[in-house]
Amino acid sequence: MYKLTLLSVLFLTSLNDISSAFANPISTQLHVTPTRCVALHQGQTCYQLIDISWEITSQGSYCLFISSTKQALNCWQQNTAQHGTYQYDVQSAKDVIISIKNMQSEQTIAQMRFEIAWVYSQSQQRRSSWRLF
């Protein structure tokens, strides 16, 4: 059910993208370096200074978002093709989504996942136990 819903959303989103593209061709590139952060343990906060860069070819009002905060990191208005960069210090225990939204259409025009990885998986909580062989 979840997969079906997700597929539906993706399908509708892609239709929306296609219709938007025909009306107002948008070419957007979004890059993040590095692409992941490695913590020692699963569940531990991972810290990584990342460089986010983008290039958008169409005019409009845009904002840069990261899933760990509700507020936009950066917003701008552009009249011509423009590229930009933003440096952000990720502090998260789980993957974060970085996205650019067109604030007029409320449409996400680009997004990518910044992955939080770890060396040691989290152990389950130990249960209280006594042993007599």
Added chain:
Amino acid sequence: MNSFYKLASHLFLLSAMLCTHSYAEDISHSVRGGASIPADQNGGFLDLGLGLTYFKSPLWGYPEKNTDKNVGMSTEVYLNINGRYQYEGFFIEAYAEGFNGFNIGYNFISDTHWSFDIILAPEHYGMGDEDDNQTWKDSNLTPREADFNLGLRANYSQPGYRVEVRVLQDISDTHDGHAVTAFIGKNWQKRNLNLHVLGGLAYHSRHAAEYYFNVRPEEQSEQLPAYDGAKGGLIANAEFGLTYPIKENWVWRGLYRYTKFLSGVTDSPLLIHDEAHILASSVSYVF
């Protein structure tokens, strides 16, 4: 294997030779926040690495050139093995950089904070015994054999803090001595770097001290006078360590460890300093 033995002879000898400690895993391992398995599950973990240690040994003849107070620091490459396997409460573990290199045991109580194990473990490693130490071979000293002990270890943990107490009795007929050790450790995180401090005391009984640190009249030489004053005594240990995740399967570890012989054998000719320093750095692959 040779380098692992050398590690036992040096890294361990400095701090474990006359002192010891641990956790439901050895506290030196658990305080780093390394791999662990809940006590009620079966399985294991292993990481292998290479390290470089820069150390000042207190023991006469270890390393071979260490025969007077003027000998400075020594350097050695070592194989860093960290692993544990447990099944139905029984476990075997080896932590090359830990205060206790090797333990076999049975965990009979465990809960969120407490853990109690029955353990079999070497407490004092041999000197001049089954190694190629030419300094000992050229001396009149009789080799000192490694012991093997039966004991109990208790661990208490809270987020960020760990305490470990071990009580061990030699069952190998080497010296029939006993040892009691207590350690407390704290860890914290600074960005992706994991830091820890460990501090503790170890008491070693007269029998062990006499066996390893007395020099019998027939063993004396120009370099080593006879000595029969070894008594039970205390050793203090302190460690500061760092652990950094390089990649998902690679970990860097660093430590500085200080050991101070407070009493018991401080005037033995086989103890050329009453303190030891170890600086170690290693990179390991986590399987």
